[in-house]
Amino acid sequence: MRRMRGVVLAVIALTGAMSLVACAKDAGRRGSVGGQAAACKLADKPELIPGLIATTTATGERIDGSHLRVGLAFDVGGRGDESFNDAAAAGIDRAKEELGITDVREVTASHQESEDVKQSRLRQLAQDGFNPIIAVGFSYADSLEAVAPEFPNVRFALVDATVEGAPNVTPLLFSEEQGSFLVGVAAAYKSRNCHVGFVGGVETPLIQKFEAGFLQGAKAAAPDIRVDVKYLTSAGDFSGFNDPEKATHSTRGLLDRGADVIYQAAGGSGKGVFAAVDDADGAMAIGVDSDQYKQKNLAAYRDVIITSMLKRVDVGVVDFLRAVAKNDLSAMPDVLNLKENGVDYATSGGKLDDIEDVLEAYKSQIIAGNIEVRDRPGA
Amino acid sequence: MGSLRGQLLPPVLAIAFAALLCTITLLISGANPGSALAAMVGQVGEGTTAVDIVNSASVYYLAALAVAIGFQMNLFNIGVEGQYRLAAVVAAVVGGAVALPTGVHAAFIIVVAALVGAAYAAIPAILKVTRNVHEVISTIMLNAIAAGIIAFMIRDDMFGVLRGNNISTAEIASSGWVPGVPLGGYGTLFGLAFLAVAVGIGYWVLMNRTRFGFELRAAGESPTAATAGGVNAKRMILVSMLLSGGVAGLVAMPELLGRDHTYLMTSPAGYGFTGIAIALLGRNHPAGIAFGALLWAFLDKSAVALDNVGVPKEIVTIMQGSIVLSVVVAYAVVRRFELRAEQRRVGQKLGGAEPAAATAGGAS
Numbered sequence: 001m002r003r004m005r006g007v008v009l010a011v012i013a014l015t016g017a018m019s020l021v022a023c024a025k026d027a028g029r030r031g032s033v034g035g036q037a038a039a040c041k042l043a044d045k046p047e048l049i050p051g052l053i054a055t056t057t058a059t060g061e062r063i064d065g066s067h068l069r070v071g072l073a074f075d076v077g078g079r080g081d082e083s084f085n086d087a088a089a090a091g092i093d094r095a096k097e098e099l100g101i102t103d104v105r106e107v108t109a110s111h112q113e114s115e116d117v118k119q120s121r122l123r124q125l126a127q128d129g130f131n132p133i134i135a136v137g138f139s140y141a142d143s144l145e146a147v148a149p150e151f152p153n154v155r156f157a158l159v160d161a162t163v164e165g166a167p168n169v170t171p172l173l174f175s176e177e178q179g180s181f182l183v184g185v186a187a188a189y190k191s192r193n194c195h196v197g198f199v200g201g202v203e204t205p206l207i208q209k210f211e212a213g214f215l216q217g218a219k220a221a222a223p224d225i226r227v228d229v230k231y232l233t234s235a236g237d238f239s240g241f242n243d244p245e246k247a248t249h250s251t252r253g254l255l256d257r258g259a260d261v262i263y264q265a266a267g268g269s270g271k272g273v274f275a276a277v278d279d280a281d282g283a284m285a286i287g288v289d290s291d292q293y294k295q296k297n298l299a300a301y302r303d304v305i306i307t308s309m310l311k312r313v314d315v316g317v318v319d320f321l322r323a324v325a326k327n328d329l330s331a332m333p334d335v336l337n338l339k340e341n342g343v344d345y346a347t348s349g350g351k352l353d354d355i356e357d358v359l360e361a362y363k364s365q366i367i368a369g370n371i372e373v374r375d376r377p378g379a
Numbered sequence: 380m381g382s383l384r385g386q387l388l389p390p391v392l393a394i395a396f397a398a399l400l401c402t403i404t405l406l407i408s409g410a411n412p413g414s415a416l417a418a419m420v421g422q423v424g425e426g427t428t429a430v431d432i433v434n435s436a437s438v439y440y441l442a443a444l445a446v447a448i449g450f451q452m453n454l455f456n457i458g459v460e461g462q463y464r465l466a467a468v469v470a471a472v473v474g475g476a477v478a479l480p481t482g483v484h485a486a487f488i489i490v491v492a493a494l495v496g497a498a499y500a501a502i503p504a505i506l507k508v509t510r511n512v513h514e515v516i517s518t519i520m521l522n523a524i525a526a527g528i529i530a531f532m533i534r535d536d537m538f539g540v541l542r543g544n545n546i547s548t549a550e551i552a553s554s555g556w557v558p559g560v561p562l563g564g565y566g567t568l569f570g571l572a573f574l575a576v577a578v579g580i581g582y583w584v585l586m587n588r589t590r591f592g593f594e595l596r597a598a599g600e601s602p603t604a605a606t607a608g609g610v611n612a613k614r615m616i617l618v619s620m621l622l623s624g625g626v627a628g629l630v631a632m633p634e635l636l637g638r639d640h641t642y643l644m645t646s647p648a649g650y651g652f653t654g655i656a657i658a659l660l661g662r663n664h665p666a667g668i669a670f671g672a673l674l675w676a677f678l679d680k681s682a683v684a685l686d687n688v689g690v691p692k693e694i695v696t697i698m699q700g701s702i703v704l705s706v707v708v709a710y711a712v713v714r715r716f717e718l719r720a721e722q723r724r725v726g727q728k729l730g731g732a733e734p735a736a737a738t739a740g741g742a743s
Contacts, residue, residue: 114438
């Protein structure tokens with residue numbers, strides 16, 4: 001009996017010790033962020049070229065768009081995705097205020113739907129008298145190619161793609177790589193390990209633009225920096241844009257390897273990235289598309305969101321509606337770059353205040369054309 | 380089970396139950412079920428919706444037949460999804476690379492697709508007959524692998540072509556297209572919708588009018604009994620899986636050759652899973668499946684119309700899900716009911732008192 005008790009005690013002691021070791025290991029792993037590695041050796045910061053950065057977007061003149069009936073066809077996720085679609089939604093909301101638009105119908109795509117469904121969606125908007133109609137997402141490109149010629153008097157806008165041979169379709173293109181470059185610089189400056197990560201939703205050419213810019217920006221600011229890249233799903237499987245769980249696991253993998261600033265371009269999976277970053281000590285996250293620091297549903301993670309790469313779909317939408325209201329589309333730029341405020345970085349939360357001069361300097365260099373940002377990784 | 384009532388009652392009950400469930404859901408969410416129904420029915424007459432429904436139904440029909448062939452042999456081919464997508468991308472690549480005369484080109488692409496589908500289904504079939512690996516496990520895994528292969532094949536350094544932010548395979552020359560039936564403002568009916576009908580007829584003949592079909596169903600009901608009767612069950616597994624895969628390979632053909640002419644990164648996925656639901660709904664019967672495919676396509680298209688009138692389109696998914704669930708339950712209930720009725724009949728014929736076994740079996 002006594003021996004028995006000894007064995008039990010020994011077992012308890014052993015398991016206790018083992019769990020202590022496990023705890024220590026765990027703590028070590030979490031603590032490694034900021035621990036073993038040193039911050040980057042930064043490249044010299046470029047000169048700020050004055051006078052290039054537009055400070056205000058206001059055009060001054062008051063335009064009345066109250067006669068417009070706007071149709072808005074969202075991509076998968078729709079209003080409330082905290083990201084890409086919400087940026088378009090923000091544009092509509094602003095247009096309602098600024099242009100007095102009241103009649104808006106919003107419809108949303110389903111997950112990997114068939115082509116004819118997209119066409120019906122656009123066609124029904126046009127048939128119900130909506131004009132202009134804005135299609136959000138490049139997956140509407142083929143559908144618009146079919147539908148736009150059927151309604152030559154309806155003005156269409158297409159976010160993220162062009163349609164050849166359809167004069168009534170205005171493309172709204174953004175240089176995601178330029179904005180991503182700037183948050184890449186920010187990541188390099190903020191990283192304590194000189195090691196950052198990128199989480200992409202689906203490995204598509206569009207998301208690779210985000211990756212390419214981020215990579216180039218980080219390397220420009222800190223040539224020795226390590227950038228780990230992780231995509232949630234490969235091309236053709238769009239579940240990666242809506243799988244926060246998977247994003248959390250993948251992000252944890254990056255954090256465990258020592259990355260301490262994670263940039264995500266993962267649509268609805270983004271909150272999974274934030275959750276993982278929030279869990280790790282000292283790690284930081286960079287949002288995408290909308291100013292995610294301000295998103296209500298992401299408020300729990302706002303402490304770790306140091307900035308967001310803004311893809312100003314809202315600017316594109318408002319500019320387009322303004323142009324339609326004026327009946328003059330000639331002023332619409334081919335691509336919305338940094339120069340046109342089409343992409344930018346967010347400063348909400350004030351976590352970039354100390355390096356804003358650096359970012360502005362890089363920004364001016366890109367606008368001046370001294371830095372050319374690639375839109376494909378490794379190219 | 381053989382009676383017409385036994386065949387038709389469960390799906391009718393299931394659809395009625397699903398409709399009831401959706402009505403309640405709509406009422407709770409504050410939408411008007413009446414206007415939702417009006418939008419769903421009204422859309423059919425609008426624009427190209429009617430033709431779109433038939434077009435999509437032909438695609439679903441092929442997918443469901445592929446699943447049903449497996450079901451007849453008691454095989455659950457979840458891999459239709461992977462088989463059809465892989466077949467589509469290979470057929471698109473091959474079709475875009477070769478130059479053949481009109482007609483021959485299209486036929487060649489269709490044959491390639493069927494062969495690729497069959498070849499990809501051969502993997503779980505061989506694993507099953509040689510190593511007894513359950514086809515559910517192997518086909519699920521192969522679906523994931525197919526997604527990876529597709530992503531690899533449409534890379535722009537492989538066979539992919541960048542189209543703005545999209546990726547596609549090289550476009551198939553017009554000699555490889557299958558012209559549709561233009562119906563003016565109502566849209567264009569896929570030419571290959573007729574292929575779906577032909578496959579459906581072929582399926583019925585094969586299952587009901589050939590020795591092979593009889594052996595297949597027998598082996599599906601009871602492999603041991605069939606083996607005792609001289610049927611090679613392993614061969615049946617292999618052949619039915621290959622047939623299932625071959626039909627699965629055809630699933631994407633109506634859209635590929637009739638409309639898209641290229642496989643896009645954004646090409647739709649999920650037809651294989653839709654096929655499972657429709658095969659269940661149609662009880663593996665070619666006419667039942669046709670009805671199920673049309674219903675499914677109608678519900679899918681309704682999503683757009685509902686979205687347009689401000690009713691949450693997710694109601695369609697709820698409806699589809701509850702139909703499948705309740706159809707399974709309804710068949711079980713009706714079957715038990717009929718079994719009891721039959722036992723009672725038999726008991727009465729045997730002379731008055733109900734046999735104890737039947738009561739016990741029926742009441743459980």
